[in-house]
Every structure is written in C-alpha cells, then in structure tokens.
Amino acid sequence: MNEIAAQWFIGIGLAFDLFGTIGLVRLPDVYNRVQAATKCVTLGTCMILLGVLLGAWGGAMGAKAVLCAVFLLLTSPVAAHAIARGAYRSGVRLWQGSVVDRYGEDIHADHPRAERAEPDQAPADTEPDR
Amino acid sequence: MTPLLPVPFLMIALAALLVASFLCLYRIGRGPTAPDRTVAIDILGTLVVGFCCVMALWTGQDFYMNIAIAWALLSFIGTIALAKYLEGRYYDE
Numbered sequence: 106m107n108e109i110a111a112q113w114f115i116g117i118g119l120a121f122d123l124f125g126t127i128g129l130v131r132l133p134d135v136y137n138r139v140q141a142a143t144k145c146v147t148l149g150t151c152m153i154l155l156g157v158l159l160g161a162w163g164g165a166m167g168a169k170a171v172l173c174a175v176f177l178l179l180t181s182p183v184a185a186h187a188i189a190r191g192a193y194r195s196g197v198r199l200w201q202g203s204v205v206d207r208y209g210e211d212i213h214a215d216h217p218r219a220e221r222a223e224p225d226q227a228p229a230d231t232e233p234d235r
Numbered sequence: 236m237t238p239l240l241p242v243p244f245l246m247i248a249l250a251a252l253l254v255a256s257f258l259c260l261y262r263i264g265r266g267p268t269a270p271d272r273t274v275a276i277d278i279l280g281t282l283v284v285g286f287c288c289v290m291a292l293w294t295g296q297d298f299y300m301n302i303a304i305a306w307a308l309l310s311f312i313g314t315i316a317l318a319k320y321l322e323g324r325y326y327d328e
Binding site for chain 2: 108112115118119122123125126130138139146147149156157164176177181184185187189190191192195197
C-alpha cells in the first residue's frame with residue numbers, strides 16, 4: 106500500500122519537474138522563467154521527497170527526506186526572490202508584452218538615480234530570444 | 236542493498252530527471268542574460284536533490300539523503316551569492 110502511494114507521489118513530482126523545466130525553456134523573459142521554474146520544481150521535488158518518506162516508511166531515510174523538504178520549502182522562494190531582484194536591478198528589461206511594473210515605479214519614485222537602468226543604458230544582450 | 240521500489244519505475248524516474256536536467260542545461264548554454272543562467276543553475280541544484288532521492292530508493296542506503304540535504308543548502312548559498320553579485324553590478328548604493 107505504501108509502495109503504491111510512493112510511486113504515485115514520485116510520478117506526480119516528476120511530472121511537475123518536467124513541466125517546470127519546459128517552462129524554463131519556453132517562456133519569454135527572466136521573470137516568467139523564474140516563476141514557472143521555481144514553483145513547479147520546488148513542488149515536484151517536495152513530492153518526490155514525500156514519496157521517499159512513504160517508500161522508506163519508518164526508517165531514518167524518511168526523517169531526512171522530511172528535513173530536506175522543509176529546507177527546500179524555506180530556501181527556494183528566497184533564492185527566487187533574490188534572483189528576480191538582482192535581475193531587475195542589474196538592468197534586465199521586461200518582455201514587451203508585460204502589462205505592469207510595480208517594482209519599477211517604486212524604484213523610480215524612491216531613487217531618481219535609478220534612471221541609469223533605463224533602456225539606453227541596458228546591456229545589449231537583454232533581447233528576449235523568442 | 237535492496238531496492239525499496241520496483242526497479243523499472245526507478246529507471247523511468249531517472250530518465251525523466253535526466254530529460255529535465257538537459258532542458259536546464261539548454262537554458263544555461265542558451266540563456267541570453269546572466270540571471271537566466273543563474274535561475275537554471277538553481278533549478279539544476281533542486282533536480283540533483285531529486286536524483287539523490289531516486290538513488291536512495293534504488294540502493295536502500297540512507298546516506299544519499301544526507302547528500303541531498305547538504306546539496307540543497309549549498310545550492311541555496313551559491314544562488315544567493317550569484318544573485319547579490321548580479322545586483323551589485325550596475326548599482327553602487
């Protein structure tokens with residue numbers, strides 16, 4: 106019974122991992138990619154770890170899997186937020202189809218010097234590649 | 236040293252994780268900006284945790300889970316360092 110449940114959990118987690126990495130390849134700019142990849146892959150890997158907990162029921166392996174899942178759930182959103190903030194502040198432009206940019210409005214209201222990140226100063230290699 | 240789940244299922248799981256890793260490698264090689272590559276490296280680190288889980292189930296040894304925990308934490312530290320480096324590249328405030 107536990108083995109069947111473990112296989113279902115691991116299968117669903119693998120599907121989430123695959124969809125997250127397909128989003129990492131297919132979406133148009135950094136901010137979309139960090140959304141898709143971080144959310145899907147974090148959930149998928151946590152489901153694989155739950156599958157390990159069920160498949161190795163009652164051993165030390167399950168406890169370590171729960172610990173690893175807690176670490177992933179704590180650290181992955183922090184890392185994604187830091188990457189998105191670093192990307193924005195280093196001058197990577199949004200996709201042309203983006204409709205709202207609250208963080209940009211906030212920066213330009215607080216720091217007039219942030220004009221340096223406007224398109225004429227942006228790096229030349231920030232064109233979305235599809 | 237006995238597999239805790241059926242071996243064909245674990246082989247399919249390894250193949251799926253390998254496909255996901257190659258998609259990440261495509262983004263690392265192709266990604267037009269440095270943050271794209273940083274995101275892909277972070278995701279690749281999370282996929283390695285999945286590899287460690289599958290190997291732990293395949294061999295029945297629990298030290299693979301120690302590797303998974305250490306890998307998750309070190310990947311987080313590396314990603315934070317890269318993100319801070321990116322952030323400080325054009326602003327000096």
